[in-house]
Amino acid sequence: MKAFDNIKLFFTRLTEGIIDEIKTIGTSYAIVLVLMGGIFVYGLLYNYMYAPNEVTNAPIAVVDKSKTPLSREIIQMLDATPELMVRTDALGYYEAQELMKRNEIVGIIYIPHQFETKIQRGEEALFTTYQTTTAFLYYLAIQKATSFVMLTINDQIRPDQLVFLPSKDVPAMAQAQSPVSVVGQALYNYTEGYGTYLIPAVLMVIIFQTLMMVIAMISGEEKETNHILKYKYALTSKSGIVQVILSKTMTYGLLYALFSFFLLGLMPVIFDLPNIGKTMDIVHLLIPYLLASSFFGLAASVFYTDSDAPILMIAFFSVGLIFLSGVSYPLELMPWYWRVAHFIFPAAPGTLAFVKINSMGAGISEISVEYITLWIQCIVYFILACWAYRYNIRKAVKKETLK
């Protein structure tokens, strides 16, 4: 019967702990604000900010020294590409440069004086593009559009160029269509856009960062006001500290199951983000992700002294987590110590695994590395969290007795 009583006590305290934790969260403006602002406003705002998704109609200037029908055709074609918009073709190079300095255009295309003449002479005609590198997307847009225009123009005027070949070779060359074609295909990002690439990763980091902030605010507050003494019972038995950690983690898990549904389940549907993954795989991933994050946050509470100071240590690094996840810059190219760091913060493997499932349609076996990493993190951070909380409580008891 004693064992039964113990189990009963364990669960009673667990439930009490959960109810208590929900009360703490619900009665603090600051925490509710982090949750509402961080999850809902941020989730929607990020989608809205990146909704244009691609660089379209990037303004450029064409310096047309040639002023021939061909150059005008090139200008029209450039203007017609979705990527570019020709702001002006009436200026000289220096005036165009001036526009570039004023950020009014992002590239200059220079068509030289003898452009068409050279073609008519059977020589190679060269035009030059100058692109800004202030944003790589501009560079890519200009590159894509000009290559397309160049290839189209080439196909169009190639038959005329036959006259420059010796007449005996004309029939042979006219038929010398290359049998080899090269076709490139973008994988896993059907719009080929920037938003559809970045937002899934951002959503996952939002989950991690807001959870870190909430845990920091709660555990910081507990330490600051010495309310942590309500867990004094945990020092008497071994299971006590486990109860504390579990009740807290279960509360966060419950809340974040809802938030994850909003961020990872609804957002992709509403905003047409890629979501080709299986829902169950995402759920499977979220279990260790939320557990590991929660334990990680609780373990970090050794460093917290009040409810506000921890925010200083957490908030600045959101963008860093995106980098560490390996979504924006390949992990393979980072120095070894940042690759190690990738395995320390739950957000890094979690984000990568989510992008794999959600955007690339991977299953659990394809994310095995991240998945196992997250479970190992769960174990390690659970032990650290227990240790951290015991330390915190002991310290509070000591402080109390000193009074």
Add this chain to the structure above:
Amino acid sequence: MKENKQNPLLAVLKREIDRMISRRIYFGVTIILPLFCILFMATIFNNGQMENIPIGVVDMDGTATSRNIIRNVDAVPTMTVTKHFANPAEARLATQRKEIYGYMVIPSDFENRMMDGKSTTINYYYHYALLSVGSEILGAFENVLEPIALTPTIMKGASLGLTSDQIMSFIMPTNQRSNALFNPDLDYSVYLSNPFFFVFLQILVLLTTVYIVGSELKFHTAEDWLEKANGNMLIAIVGKFIPYTIIFSCIAIFGNYIMFGMLHIPFSCGFLPLNLSSVLLIIASQALALFVFAIFPVMGIIISIVSMIGSLGATLCGVTFPAPDMYPVIHGASYLLPIRHFVMINQNLLYGDYGFAYTWINWVVLILYIVPPLFLLSRLKRVIIEHKYEGIR
């Protein structure tokens, strides 16, 4: 309120320095974390070049020609062939596992068909769920495979006795030369290290500013603070902020030195304007944080709002996705953040150093950030004296 004999500004300064020494958190957020940011942004891109990105190859032809193509692809610095697959399905799985960032498929009978003049296709696939890597792979594949597509035509021409000039001007009557201005190698550290370090730093400045003012109210020391300043809110604020302005400025200047001096990120403008704009960013961020805090002086709430405002800087500074391409509302809102103006100034300095004439508006705006909080000083003082917002959490 009794008059202090000591100069009030000095008194506040001395008090602030005492406070800074008394708690480790100040040391952490003003020195350790910013140094960590410098280290992070300076090293994360390694040498800044996307080189040796692992890719896969599916060679279903298995002839001298296909092996030659693979060798050509492998020789491109951007990528390395790390895996060979028997069929496209395996390659695709490896891509899902992110073992490779792209792959090429050479169809069976490729050589034979090419020799016979029958049409055949080389397909390549690049990873666009990881867009920045994918676009590098795309560019590299285009560069190396397009000439291969032309090879049969060139060989045909050569067999007819045409010169290579004649052949090329037939195949490519027009050609383009492209110049990526001021960052010809498209180096990621040149592109991102500097702006993103300051994105991190401005978040820290915003948060620290809210914390140092907010903690006075939270821990009921604000009256003592005001007393030291002889009841002058302006002196109280200036005296409180100066130590942080100095420390953060030193960090920023040190960061500039690491990035431009040690990592050799190219710049032609000299250190003075770079450092000056960095210091202005710090002051403007402090002013913005003070302004937001003074509107609703409850630290617990404002500190999380400010952390969100700061994090938005990463997007709204316009370095990754260009701000003018966002919706007009967002584009307009981006100018509310000091980091946006700072980035515009710095990009102008680093990419071409076109001169003050093109960025003076941004400089002026950064300075003007100081003005709005001045109007709220009396409000802040009233809040301190009347203990108005205490007890809100």
